[in-house]
Amino acid sequence: MKRATTIREIARLANVSVGTVSRALNGRPGVSPGTRARILEVAQAVGFVPNAAARELAGMSSAVGLLFAPGVRRYTPYFALLLEALTEAFWQEGLKVAEVPTDPRGLPLAEARAYLLLGAHDHDPRIESLRAQGKPFVLIGTYPGVFWVAPDDPEGGYLATRHLLELGHTEIAIVTGHLHHQAGRERLEGYKRALHEAGLPFRPELVLDGRFEALAAYRAVRRTWQEGLRYSALFAASDEMALGAWAALEDLGLRVPEEVSLVGYDDLPDLERSLTTVHQDIPTVAKEAARLLKEAMAGRPPMGVRVPVYLVPRGTSARRGVG
Amino acid sequence: MKRATTIREIARLANVSVGTVSRALNGRPGVSPGTRARILEVAQAVGFVPNAAARELAGMSSAVGLLFAPGVRRYTPYFALLLEALTEAFWQEGLKVAEVPTDPRGLPLAEARAYLLLGAHDHDPRIESLRAQGKPFVLIGTYPGVFWVAPDDPEGGYLATRHLLELGHTEIAIVTGHLHHQAGRERLEGYKRALHEAGLPFRPELVLDGRFEALAAYRAVRRTWQEGLRYSALFAASDEMALGAWAALEDLGLRVPEEVSLVGYDDLPDLERSLTTVHQDIPTVAKEAARLLKEAMAGRPPMGVRVPVYLVPRGTSARRGVG
DNA sequence: GGCGCTTACGAAAACGTTTACGCTAATCAT
DNA sequence: ATGATTAGCGTAAACGTTTTCGTAAGCGCC
Numbered sequence: 140m141k142r143a144t145t146i147r148e149i150a151r152l153a154n155v156s157v158g159t160v161s162r163a164l165n166g167r168p169g170v171s172p173g174t175r176a177r178i179l180e181v182a183q184a185v186g187f188v189p190n191a192a193a194r195e196l197a198g199m200s201s202a203v204g205l206l207f208a209p210g211v212r213r214y215t216p217y218f219a220l221l222l223e224a225l226t227e228a229f230w231q232e233g234l235k236v237a238e239v240p241t242d243p244r245g246l247p248l249a250e251a252r253a254y255l256l257l258g259a260h261d262h263d264p265r266i267e268s269l270r271a272q273g274k275p276f277v278l279i280g281t282y283p284g285v286f287w288v289a290p291d292d293p294e295g296g297y298l299a300t301r302h303l304l305e306l307g308h309t310e311i312a313i314v315t316g317h318l319h320h321q322a323g324r325e326r327l328e329g330y331k332r333a334l335h336e337a338g339l340p341f342r343p344e345l346v347l348d349g350r351f352e353a354l355a356a357y358r359a360v361r362r363t364w365q366e367g368l369r370y371s372a373l374f375a376a377s378d379e380m381a382l383g384a385w386a387a388l389e390d391l392g393l394r395v396p397e398e399v400s401l402v403g404y405d406d407l408p409d410l411e412r413s414l415t416t417v418h419q420d421i422p423t424v425a426k427e428a429a430r431l432l433k434e435a436m437a438g439r440p441p442m443g444v445r446v447p448v449y450l451v452p453r454g455t456s457a458r459r460g461v462g
Numbered sequence: 463m464k465r466a467t468t469i470r471e472i473a474r475l476a477n478v479s480v481g482t483v484s485r486a487l488n489g490r491p492g493v494s495p496g497t498r499a500r501i502l503e504v505a506q507a508v509g510f511v512p513n514a515a516a517r518e519l520a521g522m523s524s525a526v527g528l529l530f531a532p533g534v535r536r537y538t539p540y541f542a543l544l545l546e547a548l549t550e551a552f553w554q555e556g557l558k559v560a561e562v563p564t565d566p567r568g569l570p571l572a573e574a575r576a577y578l579l580l581g582a583h584d585h586d587p588r589i590e591s592l593r594a595q596g597k598p599f600v601l602i603g604t605y606p607g608v609f610w611v612a613p614d615d616p617e618g619g620y621l622a623t624r625h626l627l628e629l630g631h632t633e634i635a636i637v638t639g640h641l642h643h644q645a646g647r648e649r650l651e652g653y654k655r656a657l658h659e660a661g662l663p664f665r666p667e668l669v670l671d672g673r674f675e676a677l678a679a680y681r682a683v684r685r686t687w688q689e690g691l692r693y694s695a696l697f698a699a700s701d702e703m704a705l706g707a708w709a710a711l712e713d714l715g716l717r718v719p720e721e722v723s724l725v726g727y728d729d730l731p732d733l734e735r736s737l738t739t740v741h742q743d744i745p746t747v748a749k750e751a752a753r754l755l756k757e758a759m760a761g762r763p764p765m766g767v768r769v770p771v772y773l774v775p776r777g778t779s780a781r782r783g784v785g
Numbered sequence: 786g787g788c789g790c791t792t793a794c795g796a797a798a799a800c801g802t803t804t805a806c807g808c809t810a811a812t813c814a815t
Numbered sequence: 816a817t818g819a820t821t822a823g824c825g826t827a828a829a830c831g832t833t834t835t836c837g838t839a840a841g842c843g844c845c
């Protein structure tokens with residue numbers, strides 16, 4: 140393994156002492172704009188990554204606490220990917236992310252330098268509590284007046300639905316996740332907007348509750364179809380639910396995409412089947428979260444950013460059969 | 463936060479130098495049995511936990527690599543619990559566990575001081591490869607000639623089945639996980655043994671493939687029942703599959719446990735419904751894994767340990783209705 | 786021109802552990 | 816008895832960072 144470049148090396152290259160380098164890199168006062176720029180440039184050039192162990196030893200508890208909202212299913216492929224990306228992105232900043240045990244309201248039971256909030260709820264008590272404590276934090280989701288980053292879920296829901304509309308479908312059902320979760324609600328909003336834009340009415344009976352679970356999606360799709368609900372296209376607000384829905388359609392004897400088109404959401408890797416879906420740029424979400432957390436720790440004013448999503452047409456969506 | 467006790471403090475209490483303490487604690491040569499015992503006693507008494515950051519800084523990459531078998535679903539509640547317990551248990555030993563990226567055969571793409579193998583396969587190439595490299599590792603599962611720790615799955619399958627037999631059931635179906643995974647196969651073996659012991663024949667058609675997934679279990683149960691398969695009791699080899707099976711039975715209009723008894727496996731916490739199941743002692747599995755890994759790193763001869771399981775009778779199993 | 790004040794920076798201590806090296810005393814072979 | 820070996824232990828350097836303290840230079844001000 141190659142030896143990583145150290146702060147000392149940077150000091151040598153920039154003709155300053157290690158103390159100055161440390162100050163410059165951490166945005167601390169006591170270094171002139173000129174030297175600071177020079178140091179940052181050198182660090183950038185050699186691809187410096189601070190040694191987390193040394194940092195921690197020196198007393199900078201380099202752990203940011205990961206706070207899951209209560210009631211959210213953590214053990215999903217999506218969260219696993221997000222976590223992986225977050226770990227990677229924060230590592231680049233010399234920070235480690237670790238899940239923190241919480242009380243029933245989701246408030247942290249252990250101290251951390253900063254926090255990362257996952258699974259944004261509606262009236263999230265975690266936000267006010269942390270704000271009152273003055274702890275820096277970033278929310279994965281949206282909320283006014285705090286640092287937040289979120290995938291552009293309204294746009295994603297819109298893109299998926301418009302794709303189906305453009306293929307000639309007019310009866311489009313949606314399998315949603317929990318509507319008290321932002322992701323679930325926002326994707327539904329996008330769906331509604333696309334319908335509205337196309338001059339089609341929103342029909343509540345075409346909204347099926349899939350609870351973000353494959354099994355729940357399966358049951359909802361199968362039951363409603365057998366009760367006589369009909370549509371030529373289905374938008375599932377997560378790939379897991381799409382898989383459940385797909386299985387249900389198969390068990391109902393329906394061909395995908397000939398009889399029913401299907402669009403998922405997330406674009407999970409390693410899916411064995413070719414699913415038309417909305418791609419989420421998870422690494423970018425993670426990187427933005429890391430960047431924002433640094434801003435938050437530096438005491439900057441809050442800001443939020445939306446990360447773009449895009450549609451990936453694959454095998455499960457087709458032009459509506461002439462009917 | 464209270465200051466953790468250091469190696470220096472222990473040195474003071476035991477009247478030796480820090481170097482000697484370090485050697486004693488790490489099982490390295492160069493310290494007499496007497497002093498070693500004294501040091502260990504002091505360390506035990508004050509509840510010493512080595513500082514991971516300092517260790518890493520001093521060059522002892524304190525990370526043990528977590529290696530998942532290819533093809534195994536990592537994002538399950540069971541693995542999440544196991545991982546949590548492993549993190550905790552290894553932390554006590556001054557070790558951090560981190561997942562390591564693998565190639566398609568499951569071999570590690572990054573170096574680590576030692577490895578932990580999860581999701582034991584049958585002819586696992588990881589085992590021979592690591593053994594050839596002389597890397598210390600512990601397998602969660604069983605394999606002759608290496609360090610391993612595993613829940614007593616054959617016994618668990620036996621206990622679940624015998625419970626149903628004792629309730630008067632004679633037609634007992636089983637929903638299994640993948641049979642090329644040890645856990646899946648061993649639980650099936652226990653089921654067979656209980657049947658055999660009771661003088662009942664093993665009927666292959668009563669074995670349903672649930673792939674350790676709720677949805678797959680649901681489909682298998684529902685489809686086979688509709689095809690005419692009948693039984694008065696069902697043993698699902700994981701709680702997730704039990705939930706899927708339960709949903710299927712409900713959708714078939716069958717009452718649990720009046721018409722069909724159901725037993726799960728794992729005893730996951732936070733299940734909202736009261737499921738009879740086999741309890742797994744995950745914290746103990748983790749602690750044993752940590753203990754064994756230390757033995758392995760010390761170069762001791764390999765050994766394996768089975769962690770006991772036990773049945774937890776709850777609401778989904780009942781005496782067979784008079785038929 | 787002396788005084789105080791600020792700013793930019795270097796020197797060095799500190800964090801907790803591992804480990805190379807050196808020393809002492811005991812053991813051993815001759 | 817003497818020199819060589821060895822077991823047992825202490826000393827100190829090293830790991831990469833943060834941070835306290837000291838200091839020199841620059842500034843305005845009377």
